[in-house]
Amino acid sequence: MARLTEPVTVQVRHTEELSEKELHELRKMLVEVFGARYDDNAWDHCLGGIHYLLRYGDKLVAHGALVPRYMRQGDRVLRGMYGESMATLDDWCHRGFGSTIVAMATAEIRLNYDIGVFAASKYSFYERLGWDKWRGQTFVETEHGIEARGPDRGAVMFRLPRHSTVDPDGDLITNLRSGDPW
Template sequence: MAAMTGIHPRLVHTAELDARTRAAARTLLDDAFEGDMSEEDWDHALGGVHALVREGDELIGHASVVQRMMLHDGRPLRCGYVEGVGVRADRRGRGHGAAMMTALERVIRHAYDLGALSASEGAAAFYTARGWQLWQGPSAVLSPTGLRRTQEEDGAVHVLQAGTPLHLTGELACDWRSGDVW
């Protein structure tokens, strides 16, 4: 899809983000999420591979994939978890989000057992159209006190199969982190 649109995101690891780009990405996501991007949410987007779209010197799109562990059918799975997907409001609907996701999906398919993300109602159709599947089973988290159900996330978790068989109606548990666990 990225080749069709002529949009070519730059992939960089968090360690390669200079201070200016990091600050621009944070500001972009604050705007894209209309002020609902907490420091914990931003922290969750760090430590992996970022897909960046620029127009000239200006950052207009950001998405990242970070490694997490998931538990499914009694097996730990290495997961490429998508975070911080945002495009500047006046540039939406032009293929920037699709180009970033195409780049990150390639990373997921070649480096992880599966991909996962938690989608808002407004974004769910975008991911489903790209082949992401709604997780139909119960969601949970491996918390410091043990396995805990996360019913509030049921119906929002989407997965991208990347070679490891998944039973979409089974339980999927993510690793613990501060803030939103999914």
């Protein structure tokens, strides 16, 4: 692994603070990481929240977003954030950049929200950073009622603040959206 010679910086910005040029650069980077499965739905899901943009010099090499998402457990509506488009360019993996993004997002959730959730397939990466697989059943609220539904791939991962009263063995409900429901 080559030695880093440029500064590494992380910007924390809301979607509305990103310029058209920055949004274009971000989408290009995410398509490079995720390939053809990073469609318009995936792009739309990552907009409207907080972005963590990690750069090596001027190059965007890692990203993660937290977007507000409706979640409830029983009758209790939760103040929740949903992790979207967590990604590091392949050539920049195993340098701690992804861990940095996840740690910053985790701190935001633990300080300001009832729960953080996202769907993931690389469980061990997130578990070592304090995230767990949701143990209860997951549901989606549709116009026809509540339907049992998990993510299209992987598992729902969650992180709770230290003194949370959310039950990770209970049911978790979110709203229906286009693309992957979780």
